[in-house]
Amino acid sequence: MAQPYVKKDDDHDDELEYSPFMGIEKGAVLQEARVFNDAQVDPRRCSQVITKLLYLLNQGESFTKNEATEVFFSVTKLFQSKDTGLRRMVYLIIKELSPSSDEVIIVTSSLMKDMNSKIDMYRANAIRVLCRIIDGTLLTQIERYLKQAIVDKNPVVSSAALVSGLHLLKTNPEIVKRWSNEVQEGVQSRSALVQFHALALLHQIRQNDRLAVSKLVGSLTRGSVRSPLAQCLLIRYTSQVIRDMSNHGQSGERPFYEFLESCLRHKAEMVILEAARAITELDGVTSRELTPAITVLQLFLSSPRPVLRFAAVRTLNKVAMTHPMAVTNCNIDMESLISDQNRSIATLAITTLLKTGNESSVERLMKQITNFMSDIADEFKIVVVEAIRSLCVKFPLKYRSLMTFLSNILREEGGFEYKRAIVDSIVTIIRDIPDAKESGLLHLCEFIEDCEFTYLSTQILHFLGIEGPNTSDPSKYIRYIYNRVHLENATVRAAAVSTLAKFGFMVESLKPRITILLKRCIYDSDDEVRDRATLFLSVLGGDGTIDTEKDSKEFLFGSLEVPLVNMETSLKNYDPSEEAFDINSVPREVKSQPLAEKKAQGKKPTGLGAPPAAPASGFDGYERLLSSIPEFAAFGKLFKSSSPVELTEAETEYAVNVVKHIFDNHVVFQYNCTNTIPEQLLERVNVIVDASEAEEFSELTSKALNSLPYDSPGQAFVAFEKPAGVPAVGKFSNTLTFVVKEVDPSTGEAEDDGVEDEYQLEDLEVVAADYMVKVSVSNFRNAWESMNEEDEHVDEYGLGQRETLGEAIKAVIDLLGMQPCEGTETIPSNARSHTCLLSGVYIGNVKVLVRAQFGMDSSREIAMKLAVRAEDVSVAEAIHEIVANG
């Protein structure tokens, strides 16, 4: 017994002590590299030194330019040795050193010699090295050899040339494209890998020619491709061709489906998987098409090889999102995977099951998951929690067991992201399932008793403040909230104070007691907490600072009506002065990135007049720009600026787009013009607007652009007067007038004489949506309920036939120009009904909320029920009018 023990001990010591690279140092190795310069090369020694250099590079050490150059030069001397092993290492280190183009020349001749050597290994490797370091001009010199190499009888050489071709295609496509004949020959090769590499290269060469790719696929799917890798490629190309065909409106029997299906019976598993995946990812795949793919994946589920199980369950998981019914057959196999050793597989199995499970299996599933949760990592847990949330929305009746599960895992250890996922899920369930509210709130209360994350505590407190007062017994939450005031940091204490105030305001019976609690908070050590307590005490006391109940309610529960980003900018710009900060001065427009405006690439010296004003964009920019122009300064506050509308086709001589600025009494069109002709200078650029189809508008003034040199955008303006506060609409036709002067491109000097010319632009319309500002609300339900229900206007509309529901919804959103809330603008791809929530502010600062319910019948006819609430009844009517006319 003693012997093995000692031996083991020895081994152990060795392990600690021994490494051929112990204490290795760059400087010393570079010194050692001088051995490359010896007259008599010692291949063994040199190989060792190269290995050390490679080791250093591999460990992340970097050589300076000089060091690399020096090593490179001495390595090139080793080409004189005929030792094959050393040569192999030389190839490797040259690739790692990636020499610069002037250094490459030194090895080119040696490598070219090797490229034509009798030894296959030399040929193959020399090609790979040379192609890695070469540039375009050298490439033309060796092109002949590469073409030869592609059809070399040795498959290793042939593969080396083809793979190099794949890399070179990125830098020198025109050269590689000339090799197609040779590459085509490679596709017929008997060597599996040559066939694979040749097919990849051939497809890359032809990829922009849809017809050629389709022909290639057509011929190969009939013939026999031997290599499994090549077969996988062919499947990928086939799916691409199928996609292209359906994009181009070819309908009927899906082409090549039979080929994909036949690949499911291939002997290589990688091909089977590739084909199964390709089928599941077909656009609008039918359940009949899916069945054979699901069947092979089901077989994979019980494979002893983890990779196969993983691949199968991962694919099924994706299928379950769109076709849950197709996957249910595999449920039994997947349930057994919950206990899989590989946790990635187990998690995927669970989430798939949660997507496909039916109501009766929920409880059994939850039981299995409970055992499983304790031994997986947070990132897996989050996936599971999210799956459970959607399950709960799907089966509201099962909320009890799901809520119990969530509250149990909420109590266990876990990181921030995980806890947040759980809290978010509970909140969603409380919102969607009224019955779950009380128990859910209590779970959250218990959680904040012992919550280490400030962010989550404040979020929960805020949520309690909104939901808590409407429960059957609001008083039971007070203890939890007031405990926070004692035990937490300032941020949480402040949030707790706000929440208490909300309870006090909403629940009359609690008011006196809450006032007492708040009074205790005014001695808090933190400013914010004291401020809030004082403020809320005066609100609750109703001592005259805030007049009516409505105002207090607005104050406590109203959402901030301006986007936070805008608020932040405005506050930063605010100079402390006697004048109080006015929240109404904060712009309400949700900033959207303006269309890619052609920005001047460094200002060209104009030599004439002042440099053009920098193209301003974004609401702030527009506001500043307009108020700086005296003619428009008197128009008052800018209500809205539209996003730029193109008035010219792309790539015309003059690019013009227009931004519509809406004021209460006026409309200003800002024409952003760009001159794309280097040989021209435009002067006195003006836009003549014909408003005969816009009766309510009358032209007031226009502001021409003095000079428009090449590629530096400038703006011309036209202002109209319109009846105050009225959402007037109309159509305007535009003509660009200007004086053209020839410019000598070499000197940049413009000629003195110009010619008058004009250029027809596309028509421009002012539509109802221009009078609507997108303003989001954070809690649509609260906002909706706070509006008067009697002012609600409801009507139904038929929207005619549409391809999808999403299309109809987008049309309505665009028509109204309102902000979709709570992500309701996105809908599942095959939904047949949907509710979309919109909010906005109509001209005259009237808040408008819209709840639009869409439904689609079997003949794709879409009906919409539109409910509008607005602060002004006439505006609600106006919205209906817009829809009725749109």
Add this chain to the structure above:
Amino acid sequence: MELSPKVKNILLLDSEGKRIAAKYYSDDWPTNTAKEAYEKAVFSKTKKTNARTEVEVTALENNIIVYKFVQDLHFFVTGGEEENELILASVLQGLFDAVNLLLRGNVDKREALDNLDLIFLCFDEIIDGGIVLETDANVIAEKAGINSIDPNALLSEQTISQALATAREHLTRSLLK
């Protein structure tokens, strides 16, 4: 659009997660720090698993990683999220078996470090710039293994008798397997 299967990296780590050899073929990890962070994440995610009999697989940061362990060596091959994991597995298996052949069945950290040149050559023969070059372990080992550090090689190319000796060695090895 490129549709060929792509390998993002090959890693060979020791039992503490330290890099023995690594080759990256994608720009996802531009610096050595990023590479080391990735290796650490991969190692800690997989170290408790038993990947000694079968190739195992996991997902990390939108990547699919297949891996296999032997003694104190951990082999990893990473590919993109959309990659066919069976292709990655065949690359890993090719690498694993080739290293096994080259190290004559003594696959551990010490042997690997002693023959690091062979390991580097092996990487070089399996993947070229992210493209699968060869997956057959015998072919890879043969291509990487022509490492005839032989004093005679100084004077001439390999003689016929040497070639025969090498062939014999190959044969016995494949018989012993």
